[in-house]
Amino acid sequence: MHKLCKRIVEDKKTLVGFGDFSKQHGLVKKHPTAPIKKFKNELRRYCDVIEIDEWGTSKTCNLCKSPIELYKNKVIRKKRDGTYTTPRLCQINSVIRCKLNECKLCCMDRDINASKNILLLLQLQKAGKKRPECFNPTNMNDYDTP
Numbered sequence: 001m002h003k004l005c006k007r008i009v010e011d012k013k014t015l016v017g018f019g020d021f022s023k024q025h026g027l028v029k030k031h032p033t034a035p036i037k038k039f040k041n042e043l044r045r046y047c048d049v050i051e052i053d054e055w056g057t058s059k060t061c062n063l064c065k066s067p068i069e070l071y072k073n074k075v076i077r078k079k080r081d082g083t084y085t086t087p088r089l090c091q092i093n094s095v096i097r098c099k100l101n102e103c104k105l106c107c108m109d110r111d112i113n114a115s116k117n118i119l120l121l122l123q124l125q126k127a128g129k130k131r132p133e134c135f136n137p138t139n140m141n142d143y144d145t146p
């Protein structure tokens with residue numbers, strides 16, 4: 001446990017953002033909440049630990065704060081007889097683009113976008129500033145799930 005904490009502190013300097021891991025899959029699937037709490041308390045002894053609500057971070061463009069959507073690509077397949085199938089819109093897993101046409105964000109990896117948003121929230125929270133409204137569930141009625 002100590003080794004792990006030290007490694008994280010060295011990697012990330014003094015500020016550690018703590019997301020709500022309970023909503024995520026994979027990372028702590030086999031070890032639910034309890035060890036995470038212990039880990040968090042342990043980390044606090046080494047550095048600043050800030051808890052971040054990840055709401056909206058995976059659905060908001062990190063550049064212009066507009067909603068994002070899954071990136072779709074037109075796919076045309078060649079059939080065996082040499083003809084082509086009609087173009088079909090395909091969703092590429094985990095690749096997103098911004099809904100705003102003027103925005104540069106396109107073909108961004110979903111996780112990278114989300115972590116940039118989390119970092120932004122972390123910095124705002126650290127500075128004692130308010131979260132942007134797009135990361136506030138009460139202001140986004142058209143959004144149902146985090």
Ligand SMILES: [Zn+2]
Pocket residue numbers: 061062063064065066098099100103104105
């Ligand atoms: Zn955008």
